[in-house]
Amino acid sequence: MSPATDGPDDRRPASRVIADALRQRIESGDLPEGGQLPSERQLATWFDAARNTAREAVRILTDEGLVIAHHGQGVFVRQRHPLIRLGSDRYSSRHRELGLSPFLLECRRQGKTGRFEVLSITQEAASVDVAHRLGKEADGTLEVTRRENVFYADDDPVYRVSTFLPGRLTDGTDLRDPVIEHPHGIHGRLEEAGHTMTRIVEDITARMPTPDEAARLALPKGSPVLDVWHTSVDQDGTPYEVTRFVMRADLTALHYDTPVE
């Protein structure tokens, strides 16, 4: 157990004493979700410390993802939003027949409006990560069509999504257009082109965001991201589509249900 004393034998730094006291008030519900913490200047007075010391205490809690500071307003206990649950069945034809993607369904379930924007579509040489998953052409290179998207829940950006398709699949199709005129989107087009999704392969890591990602996803400090590389494999065992998701971890849960062996 952490020491809860604050007697003369307390060897914790003052900033940690303050942080621990605040954390206890948060965990006990004394400071509820969304509730405001005492100001840094108040904390400094109460604990007989310099403002920077109180500030360091607040920083400890910020790094733990417990509180969030709003410039000009105060520091607040972070609200835990309901998670957007993405199942491994999210590509199943059942969902496509219903006409609503699992992401949109989850948003609706939470009373939010889900949508996505196409940021850009480019032709480029595949990176190592992409080429490794899609396999190279006979000549050892691989050109891909790259579609950059952002997914929003209401007006909050939640995922950054990059989809990579082999150039040979997109030649002369509307897969290079920002708007695809197909009721089932990209995957509907690909199925018509003879690729039925029979397996998905996903690689998952978690990490702190880059400054760029933090800005684009409007991430508060102390918010990690989930970094998911998805590969679609067709009936012949050929990978034909790779998508990378960079997801706000505090809003995302991944769910897999898969047979053993």
Add this chain to the structure above:
Amino acid sequence: MSPATDGPDDRRPASRVIADALRQRIESGDLPEGGQLPSERQLATWFDAARNTAREAVRILTDEGLVIAHHGQGVFVRQRHPLIRLGSDRYSSRHRELGLSPFLLECRRQGKTGRFEVLSITQEAASVDVAHRLGKEADGTLEVTRRENVFYADDDPVYRVSTFLPGRLTDGTDLRDPVIEHPHGIHGRLEEAGHTMTRIVEDITARMPTPDEAARLALPKGSPVLDVWHTSVDQDGTPYEVTRFVMRADLTALHYDTPVE
């Protein structure tokens, strides 16, 4: 692009200017992995700032997970360790026949020694998370056997693992003993008891560690954890084992290969 200027029209805070300069040196390879940064006092002198300002710059990079401070020694560019890859096939009988768990295999592949320790075994009432996954008994309660483990790679703790088994499965068995005398461990015993693992269900989230987890896993600042709830389902569709993994995200990659539909 971020401004790379440092002319008079540079509106970035001084701490960010210093952090950006250091980040650029790291990304360019000028400061290699494992390399030491200039000391805070040196940075303050070079950039004509107070030491606290240089310190704030270092903190920015620490929060991004780019560098790590060692008390009394200096600040160093963080080394990226090879990831321990855990596949969705890690429970397949193929691995059990080989006699080596995927975790141990991965450690060996990296020249490390993998092992785990049993911290405790207790009987308790199931928490909501556990009961929800295992299902309740007829009387609405559920007693479970809880096994607490730590997994190490060499001497570094990598996972905290809690396994929950319904009490009715462990009555009068060695599943309540710290050491299980079975070549295939817990799952071998459970298979003999009539539960063949036919599906696994896993829920994955990522978050910053609690102070307790950070201490137990010796986590550096800026290191998130993966929080995985695993459920084993037998040939009758009955869930019979739940395990929670809290994993160092900087050492872990999860890999799923699963059929669609």
Add this chain to the structure above:
DNA sequence: TAGTGGTCTAGACCACTGG
């Protein structure tokens, strides 16, 4: 305008590491 957090200064002393 008052109150909040964000940044910064110029010191000080402590705790830890290595030679």
Add this chain to the structure above:
DNA sequence: CAGTGGTCTAGACCACTAT
């Protein structure tokens, strides 16, 4: 021992938000 990061002080001014 010298040098490092860790903590702390007592100020100051800036940037932002609400009233």
